[in-house]
Amino acid sequence: MTVSLTIENLSAHYGTTQVLKDLSISVAAGELVSLLGSSGCGKTTTLRLVAGFLQPTSGRIRLGDRDLTTLPAHARDIGLVFQNYALFPHLTVLDNVAFGLKQRGLSKPDRAKRAMAMLERVGLAPLADRLPAALSGGQKQRVALARALVIEPPLLMFDEPLSNLDAKLRIDMRVEIRQLQRANGTTSLYVTHDQEEAFSISDRVAIMNAGRILQLDTPEVLYQKPASAFVARFVGFENLIRMKVIERQSAIVAAEAAGGTRLHLSQDLFGPIKDDFILACRADGLAVRREGEGIPAVLGTRTYLGRAYQYKCETAAGEITANGPLSDPLDAGARAVLAPLPEQCCILDPED
Amino acid sequence: MATRIHPLLGAFAILVFFFLLAPLVIIVGAALSDTTFLTFPPQGLTLRWFANIFQIEAFRRTAITSLQVAILGTGLSLLIGIPAAYALNRYRVELPRWLSTLFVLPILVPEIVFGFALLKSITIGLGLPVFISLVVGHALLILPYSVRVVGASLASFDFSIEEAARSLGCPPLKTFMTVVLPNIRAGVIAAFILAFITSINDVSVSVFLTGPGISTLPIQILAHMEQFFDPTIASVSVLLMLVTVGVMAIVEATLGLTFLTK
Incomplete structure (x- = not known):
């Protein structure tokens, strides 16, 4: 009974401010998609619209063949896990988990049985009679997860569920969430500002900014092939070098960066190159060599990373971060060239 | 040390x-x-x-009236005050600031002015019977306590549990009764008691609203004192x-x- 979630052309306003701009996304049955972005990008607004706590100004939300757009929140049948757990303080752990079953009219013994079975799955059965105040943060979030899962919703949504937990617990919990979600095959929408969390838990990730989705892809593609300068910066590309083509000779392109730095790039290796572009890469995407073709640089401070040395380099095109091999440490002030490695570089459109 | x-x-x-x-x-x-x-x-x-009190019929009668007015007035003020406090807290951002001040007015305005205003508006203006006027007047007088005290416990209430309840299939009114009310219970009880005590001890509003045959205990005490200056008072x-x-x-x-x- 897994179904897909389809959001079509959703727009939302707070007062006169438009916080969501014509957003469309579809989550396949059984898939977990994350909305990733910094605060104010519209990811939580999207989740609240799907939950029914906010009304869109336009657009549609469909879950399977049901149109949710105008349904009240309590009729949507969506399991929600909140950042602050949102457990009912006056109810025991068992009653918290059984709450949704009670709304569905199950008899008391049935509710207790199913809630207890769910608590066993999250390893909290021995705490069934406690009040939420007597639980640790991780236990509270497990109860919240059990409460959302026990109603067997066709859609699960998570609103920064791990933000209030410490680092170690966060990793354990995200593995647990992923396992439970996979085992149930529940279609899920997951909101977070933590890139590592989003990449580790999701089938696909939507990177959001200013009320729009910039790129929706698998973590692998996002990490290696960001489609825009914003996404590249977001996934940790340290170097974005603006360049202009000055000469084309068959597949080889001669391009110039600020300060007159020239590079010859092969379109067979880098892919098609437009006249005005950004060469983007991580520190690993530039080879630090003593001589040869590349961006001339004066090396700055050397940092030991364990797998490589990292250099802050001064170049005519600005400061560039590059990693050099452990076998050949260079001192601050040394001259070198930085050669872009095609498989680790992206050619992107310039930002306006 | x-x-x-x-x-x-x-x-x-x-x-x-x-x-x-x-x-x-x-x-x-x-x-x-x-x-x-x-x-x-x-x-x-x-x-x-003390024994003499119970022999004076007027004291017995007005004591009962005072209790009835206090209970009904407090109940009425909570009936208005709880939803008002809820709305003021739930929609704090959306609602204008002066709105919450509006609910404190009855204790900011001099009581004697408030009492006279009530006489002019509800007893004379609306022509309500004396007992009803007393209940309504007291309810308005103690409304600030209901709104403020219930509001204080709502201020620390986490409204996301309300959303959790709704996502689990609980309609809005039922959510209020089963999730919100149990968690602000202490505030509601405190409001009831403060309001009750204020009502049962009130003179300045009651003095305008009491009428022929119906009075409250504090007013009866005043009336008694005008005639007899004995220790019964x-x-x-x-x-x-x-x-x-x-x-x-x-x-x-x-x-x-x-x-x-x-």
Whole structure:
């Protein structure tokens, strides 16, 4: 009974401010998609619209063949896990988990049985009679997860569920969430500002900014092939070098960066190159060599990373971060060239 | 190590307590005096003035009226105050600031003005019967307590649990009854008690709203004093005080008094 979630052309306003701009996304049955972005990008607004706590100004939300757009929140049948757990303080752990079953009219013994079975799955059965105040943060979030899962919703949504937990617990919990979600095959929408969390838990990730989705892809593609300068910066590309083509000779392109730095790039290796572009890469995407073709640089401070040395380099095109091999440490002030490695570089459109 | 208190500060504190408690001691003393006029220190000790209260029909009647007005008025004020406090907190960002001030007005306006305004508007203007006027008037007088005290417990209420309930299939009104109310219970009880005590002790509003045949106990005390200056007045006052102390004792025993001052 897994179904897909389809959001079509959703727009939302707070007062006169438009916080969501014509957003469309579809989550396949059984898939977990994350909305990733910094605060104010519209990811939580999207989740609240799907939950029914906010009304869109336009657009549609469909879950399977049901149109949710105008349904009240309590009729949507969506399991929600909140950042602050949102457990009912006056109810025991068992009653918290059984709450949704009670709304569905199950008899008391049935509710207790199913809630207890769910608590066993999250390893909290021995705490069934406690009040939420007597639980640790991780236990509270497990109860919240059990409460959302026990109603067997066709859609699960998570609103920064791990933000209030410490680092170690966060990793354990995200593995647990992923396992439970996979085992149930529940279609899920997951909101977070933590890139590592989003990449580790999701089938696909939507990177959001200013009320729009910039790129929706698998973590692998996002990490290696960001489609825009914003996404590249977001996934940790340290170097974005603006360049202009000055000469084309068959597949080889001669391009110039600020300060007159020239590079010859092969379109067979880098892919098609437009006249005005950004060469983007991580520190690993530039080879630090003593001589040869590349961006001339004066090396700055050397940092030991364990797998490589990292250099802050001064170049005519600005400061560039590059990693050099452990076998050949260079001192601050040394001259070198930085050669872009095609498989680790992206050619992107310039930002306006 | 004990904290050293400056002797002047100590003396000042004792003076404050003296001024707070001395009138009460005088009333209790006067109520026990075996004389036909109010006097302190008491001359002789007797409980006959307490017995006398129960022989005066007007005191019995007005005491019952006072209780009825206090219970109905408090109930009515909570019926308005709880939803108002809820809305003021739930939509704090969306609602204009002055709106919450509006609900405190009855205690900001001089009570005598408020009482007169009520007389003009509900007794004369709407032509409501005296008893109904009293209930409505008291409800309005104590509305600030309902709104503020219930509001105080809503201020620390996490509204996301309301959303959690709704996502689990609970409709809005049922959510309010099963999730919100149980979590602001202490505030509601505190509001009830504060409002109840305010109502049962009120003079300035009641004096305008009481009418032929219907009066409240404090007003009856005033009326009695105009005719007889005997210790009955003092003993009624002591009883009224005991009722208040009794209510506070119940609060202390069940909830702890600290939550009234929170």
